[in-house]
Amino acid sequence: MSDKKARLHVDGMSEVLELPQYEGTLGPDVIDVRNLTNKGIFTYDPGFISTASCESKITFIDGDKGILLHRGYPIEQLAEESDHLETCYLLLYGELPTVAQKEIFVNTIKKHTMVHEQISFFFRGFRRDAHPMAVMCGVVGALSAFYHDSLDIKNERHREIAAFRLIAKIPTIAAMCYKYSIGQPFMYPDNRLSYGANFLHMMFDTPCEPSNVNPVLARAMDRIFLLHADHEQNASTSAVRLTGSSGANPFACIAAGIAALWGPAHGGANEAVLNMLNEIGDEKNIDKFIARAKDKDDPFRLMGFGHRVYKNFDPRAKVMKQTCDEVLGELGLENDPLFRIAKRLEQIALEDPYFVERKLYPNVDFYSGIILKALGIPANMFTVIFATGRTIGWIAHWNEMISGDYRIGRPRQLYTGATKRDYVPIDKRG
Numbered sequence: 157m158s159d160k161k162a163r164l165h166v167d168g169m170s171e172v173l174e175l176p177q178y179e180g181t182l183g184p185d186v187i188d189v190r191n192l193t194n195k196g197i198f199t200y201d202p203g204f205i206s207t208a209s210c211e212s213k214i215t216f217i218d219g220d221k222g223i224l225l226h227r228g229y230p231i232e233q234l235a236e237e238s239d240h241l242e243t244c245y246l247l248l249y250g251e252l253p254t255v256a257q258k259e260i261f262v263n264t265i266k267k268h269t270m271v272h273e274q275i276s277f278f279f280r281g282f283r284r285d286a287h288p289m290a291v292m293c294g295v296v297g298a299l300s301a302f303y304h305d306s307l308d309i310k311n312e313r314h315r316e317i318a319a320f321r322l323i324a325k326i327p328t329i330a331a332m333c334y335k336y337s338i339g340q341p342f343m344y345p346d347n348r349l350s351y352g353a354n355f356l357h358m359m360f361d362t363p364c365e366p367s368n369v370n371p372v373l374a375r376a377m378d379r380i381f382l383l384h385a386d387h388e389q390n391a392s393t394s395a396v397r398l399t400g401s402s403g404a405n406p407f408a409c410i411a412a413g414i415a416a417l418w419g420p421a422h423g424g425a426n427e428a429v430l431n432m433l434n435e436i437g438d439e440k441n442i443d444k445f446i447a448r449a450k451d452k453d454d455p456f457r458l459m460g461f462g463h464r465v466y467k468n469f470d471p472r473a474k475v476m477k478q479t480c481d482e483v484l485g486e487l488g489l490e491n492d493p494l495f496r497i498a499k500r501l502e503q504i505a506l507e508d509p510y511f512v513e514r515k516l517y518p519n520v521d522f523y524s525g526i527i528l529k530a531l532g533i534p535a536n537m538f539t540v541i542f543a544t545g546r547t548i549g550w551i552a553h554w555n556e557m558i559s560g561d562y563r564i565g566r567p568r569q570l571y572t573g574a575t576k577r578d579y580v581p582i583d584k585r586g
């Protein structure tokens with residue numbers, strides 16, 4: 157905090173209002189407007205584009221410079237050198253673990269990978285063709301009915317146990333959503349496997365086929381989880397914090413985050429990439445669609461290029477591109493028609509002046525959609541994968557909020573409805 161002040165003059169008020177101005181360790185200063193309500197004034201910021209809703213030490217983003225830091229560590233370094241569970245530890249506790257700490261943490265997560273057997277009965281209440289995100293919302297929200305021994309949010313140990321359970325069980329539930337949709341039996345987790353390999357095992361193995369997960373694909377899956385682990389105060393994280401501010405249990409809060417992520421403007425970008433590639437259909441159609449993308453009067457947009465936050469480049473995309481190339485090479489899919497379209501679009505975006513000048517570079521969603529398709533994961537599961545990776549970010553933010561001073565969220569509004577009017581009995585209304 158600093159002694160800086162911002163001064164606000166409001167028409168009709170003789171008083172010039174002084175507002176505290178705070179400095180973060182990185183990023184722009186913020187102006188504290190909390191006391192404006194005492195003067196009968198609200199600020200107006202739809203979408204909270206210019207409003208800091210909280211103080212946080214977890215993740216920092218500089219979109220203009222293409223920077224993403226988790227607890228100060230660049231995402232590129234974590235993706236290259238770390239793994240998802242180590243990154244989970246970092247986000248949750250604030251520091252990278254020692255060898256002993258990581259071993260304990262990984263083993264603890266593995267001990268929580270199974271879900272209560274009665275949870276499997278929940279799935280029978282859903283149609284087989286239900287969207288997996290609909291099932292995820294319901295089942296994750298219901299976890300509080302099974303694990304009510306860790307619901308005292310004021311108890312630090314309870315919050316930690318809830319975090320362990322969510323990190324461990326959401327991949328299991330995600331895989332169950334897929335298995336249920338295709339009529340295959342649920343696969344129990346195999347705790348001999350890594351986090352990414354275990355997820356692929358639960359997704360694609362069957363009781364009559366032994367586990368033999370390709371390590372290249374397991375590493376790719378782990379990187380997808382890691383690269384989606386947190387992204388500061390986005391819509392779903394804000395939903396988790398807002399829900400948590402009411403004192404709701406952690407499972408309900410994470411279910412709220414899943415619901416927010418389900419929206420196509422938030423979590424559906426990689427699925428939209430795949431839909432776009434299918435719409436283009438053939439390499440010979442690429443030039444036509446590129447021309448449409450450049451036509452401001454045409455509603456068609458190239459999905460997976462550019463980013464709302466990153467005005468330069470998405471720092472996650474470089475590692476995801478490398479992973480994409482590794483997966484396609486490992487599976488021998490370099491000449492698959494759909495992936496050839498994707499590679500050609502990537503080349504155009506990196507070379508065509510129209511895209512270069514506008515900094516419409518391929519982003520993390522462009523590559524993750526291609527990887528997930530190559531792994532055999534259906535498009536309606538893409539957002540479920542996103543939710544699985546993002547779970548640790550939601551938990552870390554929820555825990556940070558509950559651990560500190562917080563108030564129940566209560567946004568204000570600019571009311572533009574009718575003024576006061578008297579009720580008219582129905583028989584006298586003209």
